[in-house]
Amino acid sequence: NPYAGLVSHLRASWLSGKTRPMEYRMAQLEALGRFLDEKKQEILEATDLDMGKPSFEAYFTEVLLCKNELNVTLNNLSHWMKDEHVDKNLVTQLDSAFIRKDPYGVVLIIAPWNYPIHLFLVPLIGAIAAGNCVIVKPSEISKNTERLVAETLSCYLDDDCFAVVTGGVQETTWLLENKFDYIFFTGSPSVGRIVMTAAAKHLTPVTLELGGKNPCYVSDTCDVPNVARRVVWGRFFNAGQTCIAPDYLLCSLEMQEKLMPALREAITEFFGPNPKESPDFGRIVGDKQFQRVRKLLCSGRVAIGGQTDEAERYIAPTILADVQPSDPAMQEEIFGPILPIVVVANMDEAIDFINARPRPLAVYAFSCDSKVVNQVLERTSSGGFCGNDTLMHLTLSSLPFGGIGNSGLGKYHGKFTFDTFSHHRGCLHRNMGLEALNAPRYPPYTQQKLGLLTATFEVKRRGVCTLL
Amino acid sequence: ERMEKVVGRARAAFNSGRSRSLQFRIQQLKALERMVQEKEKEILAALHADLHKGGPNAYSHEILGVLGELALVMEKLPSWAAPQPVKKNLMTMRDEAYINFEPLGVVLIIGAWNYPFVLVMQPLIGAIAAGNAVVVKPSEVSENTAKLVADLLPQYLDPELYPVVTGGVPETTELLTQRFDHILYTGNTAVGKIVMAAAAKHLTPVTLELGGKSPCYIDKDCDLAVACRRITWGKYMNCGQTCIAPDYILCDPSIQSQVVENIKATLQEFYGEDVKSSPDYERIVNKRHFRRVMGLLEGQKIAHGGESDEASCFIAPTILTDVSPDSKVMEEEIFGPVLPIVTVKSVEEAIDFINSREKPLALYVFSNNKKLIKRVISETSSGGVTGNDVIMHFFLSTLPFGGVGHSGMGAYHGKHSFETFSHRRACLIKDLKMESTNKIRYPPVSQKKV
Numbered sequence: 001n002p003y004a005g006l007v008s009h010l011r012a013s014w015l016s017g018k019t020r021p022m023e024y025r026m027a028q029l030e031a032l033g034r035f036l037d038e039k040k041q042e043i044l045e046a047t048d049l050d051m052g053k054p055s056f057e058a059y060f061t062e063v064l065l066c067k068n069e070l071n072v073t074l075n076n077l078s079h080w081m082k083d084e085h086v087d088k089n090l091v092t093q094l095d096s097a098f099i100r101k102d103p104y105g106v107v108l109i110i111a112p113w114n115y116p117i118h119l120f121l122v123p124l125i126g127a128i129a130a131g132n133c134v135i136v137k138p139s140e141i142s143k144n145t146e147r148l149v150a151e152t153l154s155c156y157l158d159d160d161c162f163a164v165v166t167g168g169v170q171e172t173t174w175l176l177e178n179k180f181d182y183i184f185f186t187g188s189p190s191v192g193r194i195v196m197t198a199a200a201k202h203l204t205p206v207t208l209e210l211g212g213k214n215p216c217y218v219s220d221t222c223d224v225p226n227v228a229r230r231v232v233w234g235r236f237f238n239a240g241q242t243c244i245a246p247d248y249l250l251c252s253l254e255m256q257e258k259l260m261p262a263l264r265e266a267i268t269e270f271f272g273p274n275p276k277e278s279p280d281f282g283r284i285v286g287d288k289q290f291q292r293v294r295k296l297l298c299s300g301r302v303a304i305g306g307q308t309d310e311a312e313r314y315i316a317p318t319i320l321a322d323v324q325p326s327d328p329a330m331q332e333e334i335f336g337p338i339l340p341i342v343v344v345a346n347m348d349e350a351i352d353f354i355n356a357r358p359r360p361l362a363v364y365a366f367s368c369d370s371k372v373v374n375q376v377l378e379r380t381s382s383g384g385f386c387g388n389d390t391l392m393h394l395t396l397s398s399l400p401f402g403g404i405g406n407s408g409l410g411k412y413h414g415k416f417t418f419d420t421f422s423h424h425r426g427c428l429h430r431n432m433g434l435e436a437l438n439a440p441r442y443p444p445y446t447q448q449k450l451g452l453l454t455a456t457f458e459v460k461r462r463g464v465c466t467l468l
Numbered sequence: 469e470r471m472e473k474v475v476g477r478a479r480a481a482f483n484s485g486r487s488r489s490l491q492f493r494i495q496q497l498k499a500l501e502r503m504v505q506e507k508e509k510e511i512l513a514a515l516h517a518d519l520h521k522g523g524p525n526a527y528s529h530e531i532l533g534v535l536g537e538l539a540l541v542m543e544k545l546p547s548w549a550a551p552q553p554v555k556k557n558l559m560t561m562r563d564e565a566y567i568n569f570e571p572l573g574v575v576l577i578i579g580a581w582n583y584p585f586v587l588v589m590q591p592l593i594g595a596i597a598a599g600n601a602v603v604v605k606p607s608e609v610s611e612n613t614a615k616l617v618a619d620l621l622p623q624y625l626d627p628e629l630y631p632v633v634t635g636g637v638p639e640t641t642e643l644l645t646q647r648f649d650h651i652l653y654t655g656n657t658a659v660g661k662i663v664m665a666a667a668a669k670h671l672t673p674v675t676l677e678l679g680g681k682s683p684c685y686i687d688k689d690c691d692l693a694v695a696c697r698r699i700t701w702g703k704y705m706n707c708g709q710t711c712i713a714p715d716y717i718l719c720d721p722s723i724q725s726q727v728v729e730n731i732k733a734t735l736q737e738f739y740g741e742d743v744k745s746s747p748d749y750e751r752i753v754n755k756r757h758f759r760r761v762m763g764l765l766e767g768q769k770i771a772h773g774g775e776s777d778e779a780s781c782f783i784a785p786t787i788l789t790d791v792s793p794d795s796k797v798m799e800e801e802i803f804g805p806v807l808p809i810v811t812v813k814s815v816e817e818a819i820d821f822i823n824s825r826e827k828p829l830a831l832y833v834f835s836n837n838k839k840l841i842k843r844v845i846s847e848t849s850s851g852g853v854t855g856n857d858v859i860m861h862f863f864l865s866t867l868p869f870g871g872v873g874h875s876g877m878g879a880y881h882g883k884h885s886f887e888t889f890s891h892r893r894a895c896l897i898k899d900l901k902m903e904s905t906n907k908i909r910y911p912p913v914s915q916k917k918v
Contacts, residue, residue, distance in 0.1 A: 015823065017847075056913040086866035097864055102849050104872070181873065189671060196668035200661050203678070205877040208671065226903045233910055270911040280911035355483075368900050377895060381570060384894035389906075392896055396565055398554035399894035404572070405649065409673040411892065424879065426852040426867030427845060428860055432836060435694045438857075442701055443738040443748035445524035453528050457536060457863065 002171075003135075006163055007178045010106045010133040013160040019103065019131050022081060026074060028128050031156040032121065033070050036063050039152055043117055046144035050116065052283030052313075057238060062117040065395065069122050072397050072414050073129045080129070080418050083427075090456050091437075096429040101422040103131030104205075105181035110172065110195065112187045113142035113285055114241040114335075119209075120149070123184045124162075126417025132182070133161040137175060140168045141286055180204050182421060186243075189406050207410030207420055209243070210403050211333050212360035216246035216390065217350045217376055219367035220255055227366045228262035231339070232270060234364075234390025236317045239282035240293075240337040244362040246390050247334050248323070249341045250350040256321060256341050263339075264304050267317045275317055276309065284313040284336060293336030299327030300340060325353075347372060351379045359383075359405035364390055383407050471639070474631050475603060475646040478574050481628040482601035488571060490549060494542055496596050496625055500589070501538045503624040504531060510620075511585055514612040518584060519706065520751035529706070530585040533863070537590055540865060540882060541597045548597075548886045551895070559905070564897040569890045571599030572673075573649030578640065578663070580654040581753055582709040582803075584610035588617060591652045592630070594885020600650075601629045605643060607655075608636045609753060648672050650889060654711075656801075657874050675878030675888055677711070678871050679801045680828040684714035684858065685818045685844060687835035688723055695834040695856070696730030699807075700738065702858030704785045707750040708761075708805040712830040714858050715802050716791070718818045721811040728771045728787055731807070735772075735785050743784055744777070752781040752804060761804030764797040768808070793821070815840060819847050827851070827873030832858050851875045 018024060036043075043062050047053035053062075083098040107127050111120035120136050127134045136153070138146045150164045165175055176183075176198035185195045186209040199206045218227055234246050251259065271278040284290040290313045297306060297318065305318030315337050323329055323340035330340060344350045354363065354376075361383040365376035373387040383403035386393045393399055394413075402411030412420050440452040486492055504511070508531060515526040551566040575595040579588035588606050595602045604621065606614040618632040633643060644651075644666035653663045654677040667674045686695055703714050719727060739746040752758040758781045765774060765786070773786030783805050791798060791808035798808060812818045822831070831850035833841050841855040851871035854861045861867050862881075870879030880888050 054911070054913070056911070060909075086864070088866070089864055092860070092864050097861075097867060099868065100845065100853075102872070105849075192671055193668055196671065197665055200664035200668055203657065203661060203664065203676065203874055203877065210671070223900045223903075226900055229903065229910065230906065233906075272912070278912065280913050366900065370897075373897060377568070377897075381573075381891070382893065385568075385896070387564075387895075387897035388900045389896070389898040392560070392898065393565075393894050396554070396557055396560050396894075396896060398556070399565060399896065400567065400892050401894060404891045404893075406671055409671065423849065423872045424868050425850065425872070426861050426864075426869060426879075427855070428853065428857070428864060428867065429838075429841060429855040430857040430860060432691050432694055432834075432856045435697070438698065438701075441528070442697070443525070444740070444746070445522055445528075445748050447524060450524040450527060454532060457528075457532055 001174060001177055003165065003175050003178055006135070006165070007106060007180075010135065010161060010163060014105050014133045018158075019128075019133055019161050022078060025128055025131060026077060028157055028162070029070060029074055029077075029125060032125065032128075033067065035153065035156040036067055036070070039148070042148055042152070043145070046148045047116065047142070049144040050113065050142040051239065051241065051285040053238060054280045054282055056280060057282070061115050066118055066121045066125075069125050069397060069414070069417070073125050073418065076415065077129055080415055092428065092430075094431055094434065098427050100425040100427050101130065101418075102425050104421060104423055105132060106135070107132045107182040107184065107421060108135050108137065108175065108180045110137045110183070110185045110187065111139055113139035114238060114243070116142040116145035117149070119186045123412060123417060126412060127184070127421045128162075129418045130421035132421055134163075135175070135180075136162070136164045137172060138164065138166065140166065182206070184420070185209065192408070207402070207412065208408045209410075209412075210361070210406065210408040211243045211335075212358055212403070212407040213247040213330075213333050214244060214360045214362040214364065214382075215350075215354045216249050216364040217347065217354075217366065218249060218251040218255055218259065219347060219365070219369065219372045220252055221368045221372070222366050223368060224258050224262045225265070228259060228266040229269075230366075230389050232263060232266040232317070235339045236267070236270070236281065236337050237391065239284060239315070241282070241285065241335050242391070244384070244391055244394060246339070246364050247360070248330065249339060250344050250353060251341065252345065253343050256343055259341075260303055260319070260321070263319050267304065271317060276307075276312070276314055281317065284315060287313065289335070290315070293334065293338065296329040296334060296336065296338055299323050299329035305337075347375060351376060354380050359403075359407055361403045361407040362386065362393070381405075471633065471642045471646055474633060475574060475643075475648070477628050478601040478603055478631055481626070482571070482574055487596075487601055487626075487629050488599045490546060493596055493599055494545060496630075497538055497542050497593065499624040500593065500596075501535065503620055504534055504538070507620055510616060514616040515585060517612040518581070518610040519709070519753060521706065522747045525705075525748055530583055533586055534589045534593070537593050537865065537882070541593055541886070544883065545597055545886075548883055560896065562899065562902065564895070566895050568893040568895050569598070569886075570893050572889060572891050573600060575600045575602045575889055576643065576648040576651045577602060577604050578651070578653045578655065579604070579606045580711075581607035581609035582706060582711070584613035585617070587654050591880060591885065594880055595652075595889045596630070597886050598889035600889055603643070603648070604630065604632045605640060606632065606634065608634065650674070652878075652880070652888070653677065660876065675870065675880060676876040678829065678874065678876040679711045679803070680826055680871070680875040681715040681798070681801050682712055682828045682830040682832065682850070683818075683822050684717050684832040685815070685834070686717060686719040686723065686727060687815065687833070687837060687840055688720050689836045690834045691836070692723065692726055692730050696727060697734045698857050699832075699834075700731050700734040703807050704735070704738070704749070704805050705859075707752055707783070709750070709753065709803050710859070712852070712859055712862055714807075714832050715828070716798065717807060717809045718812050718821060719809065720813065724789055724809055724811055727809065728789060731787055732772050739785070744782055752783055755781065757803070758783065761802065761806060764802060764804070764806055766796065768795065768797060773805070815844065819844060822848050827871070827875055829871045829875040830854065830858075830861070849873070
């Protein structure tokens with residue numbers, strides 16, 4: 001167990017109580033802010049090398065959104081840390097009853113490669129805010145970012161309490177043999193199962209941010225150009241390598257026809273006539289992933305795009321029309337710049353289609369008719385939902401971000417991250433006096449005592465009167 | 469295959485959508501309330517048969533709480549289930565942003581034998597309130613209550629949505645191979661790991677209400693008579709078979725004998741001269757646990773009690789003094805009427821002692837010094853805490869009830885049950901017009917956009 005020493009070092013720091021005072025946590029969080037400011041250029045360069053991430057995107061997701069989470073946390077930490085006093089019942093009227101937010105101890109954050117800074121940093125912010133010691137395991141696939149994080153994070157954070165571990169599957173497996181007090185994992189459902197199984201051995205609670213195929217229903221009554229732009233933006237952001245990207249479109253045959261020129265127009269508006277030359281369009285992260293995504297092109301017919309360049313790991317922004325549920329593109333999460341369109345007769349068929357499949361991280365519905373949007377919302381289940389746009393629910397930190405079923409368990413962002421990494425401890429601080437009031441609960445038990453107990457403990461339905 | 473059928477039927481029933489309307493949920497909860505009121509005698513009889521629990525005792529421990537939870541949930545459900553609008557930012561100012569509370573699907577509740585009725589009913593109430601289908605698996609160890617629950621629930625509730633499955637380890641193992649959308653398990657740490665591992669195969673979230681050794685620190689500066697009466701109540705209720713019973717005492721050696729004397733006096737007050745003939749004193753649930761608990765007395769200094777009768781699974785309220793931290797009785801959760809006292813010279817020593825062990829489900833500290841109590845809470849970790857009393861945090865449903873570390877994960881009671889069994893779905897609804905504000909995020913990028 002090569003990491004036993006590291007984990008036990010962090011555990012000793014944890015037991016020393018170092019991470020508990022608010023001032024300490026604020027100082028570490030402020031240091032993270034300096035990391036984002038001072039290493040901004042390096043972050044843009046590393047993510048560009050890793051997956052051709054356009055610098056606008058990298059700035060937006062890896063720096064700006066992270067700074068927002070940081071500021072929300074710094075602004076509210078003292079409030080979040082306070083004991084939360086709760087309503088009391090008759091018996092506890094004179095007591096102090098509150099929920100204490102305790103750190104868990106030593107937590108592990110495992111991050112993926114597609115938003116390699118954001119997806120470890122935002123959980124890390126919450127973990128530090130909640131008072132834990134943290135081991136961060138960035139993805140080895142985004143290797144330039146991995147190196148950046150491994151080399152520079154320790155210059156900002158207290159290395160008694162925060163460590164970065166690098167490596168691949170073997171290293172992660174070794175790491176998971178250790179006992180952690182919480183594990184936060186972002187990645188695929190299959191690895192999610194492995195992580196949860198390892199966590200079960202130590203009864204470690206987990207948050208799993210996984211994935212799936214996010215459906216996007218477009219109704220017949222909609223503003224076609226706007227839909228096209230919002231869908232194109234969400235699908236091709238980071239060359240499609242986004243867990244909440246609209247994975248496939250569901251619409252009627254007529255709408256598919258209407259959408260096509262609008263989609264083409266939007267793609268050209270965003271990336272120019274040759275997206276390969278646009279600085280605003282990314283690349284696939286690695287050869288293995290490139291091969292996998294390229295195979296999915298044999299689905300339906302290529303209506304727009306379809307060009308690839310293996311040397312650059314470039315796949316053009318592609319729209320596939322008339323895709324069948326049995327086609328390759330409909331068998332797995334695409335995670336690439338390909339948008340299949342599956343034709344359905346109507347909204348009911350679209351809803352049935354969605355419900356016949358594992359619950360996704362996000363469901364999208366576009367319609368000028370709010371009733372349609374609400375129907376899709378009410379009759380489906382997913383981690384989150386966005387009506388008439390894509391991705392945007394992620395940017396509002398007052399909304400919990402997480403999956404359901406195969407797309408994950410747990411949630412975070414904003415205060416939800418702080419709550420995820422805290423144990424909510426129910427505390428009742430009673431009065432040593434007034435012992436007479438306790439008499440009805442003690443043996444010997446009598447009907448009279450029971451009557452008294454019932455009177456003091458019982459919760460009555462409003463509108464029901466009890467005669468003395 | 470039987471399990472597959474039962475769970476499959478529950479899932480089909482859930483997919484039909486009928487468990488979702490508030491009306492339906494409240495109607496089912498009302499039916500549960502009727503069941504508890506109409507079948508009170510039968511419920512008390514089953515509890516007596518399983519645990520030798522007397523009428524008023526059983527009523528106050530298992531029925532009162534259930535009725536209270538039902539009343540609370542029925543009243544609050546409309547407000548809990550309503551979509552919760554959230555604070556918006558500049559970019560979403562004109563949008564609708566809220567959290568929608570939705571059912572998870574098919575929930576599995578595995579009960580325990582020590583409070584066999586309430587530990588099945590309280591989670592069930594929360595799961596129904598959240599709109600789920602629920603498979604109920606009561607503990608086979610408390611067989612009379614298990615049989616009663618299996619008989620009664622289908623008489624009052626929708627039998628497809630809320631089936632009861634009975635059986636032991638093989639049946640539970642088979643049940644756990646099925647896919648659920650949440651599992652709430654009450655029981656021991658070892659089985660908790662098995663449940664979580666099974667859940668991991670389906671990525672099923674779990675709430676594990678486990679156990680451990682809940683420490684009870686008595687400060688020199690406290691009203692010993694009052695403290696000991698409260699501790700005696702919590703320790704010996706249900707013959708010590710309570711997950712949040714004070715498992716062992718930590719105190720200064722100078723007050724150890726006073727503590728013993730006070731507890732002895734209280735025991736006399738509660739159960740009379742002949743404990744065995746008191747209708748208010750329970751029995752150990754079965755021979756296996758009887759032998760296990762008796763084994764913990766080996767080599768110990770018995771300051772009081774120690775009498776037993778295997779035929780009736782009777783173990784007298786027992787106090788052990790000068791117990792060594794390395795002894796068997798200090799290794800596992802006692803879950804019996806045996807109270808070890810371990811002496812410590814200071815509160816620091818008590819805190820270190822507690823922190824060197826697995827995180828317990830509950831922690832108790834008695835002191836007149838408020839600062840000391842606050843310190844103990846701040847420097848330790850546990851599922852929950854009651855200061856200057858025991859057990860009582862369980863009865864305040866606004867407090868989340870659950871463990872941490874080996875004592876469990878997740879929490880329930882009151883609104884916390886509703887939240888445990890719901891999915892909080894983030895919803896953002898935008899206007900399909902108003903495209904101008906979106907333009908700043910679209911490529912091609914310019915410095916101005918940034």
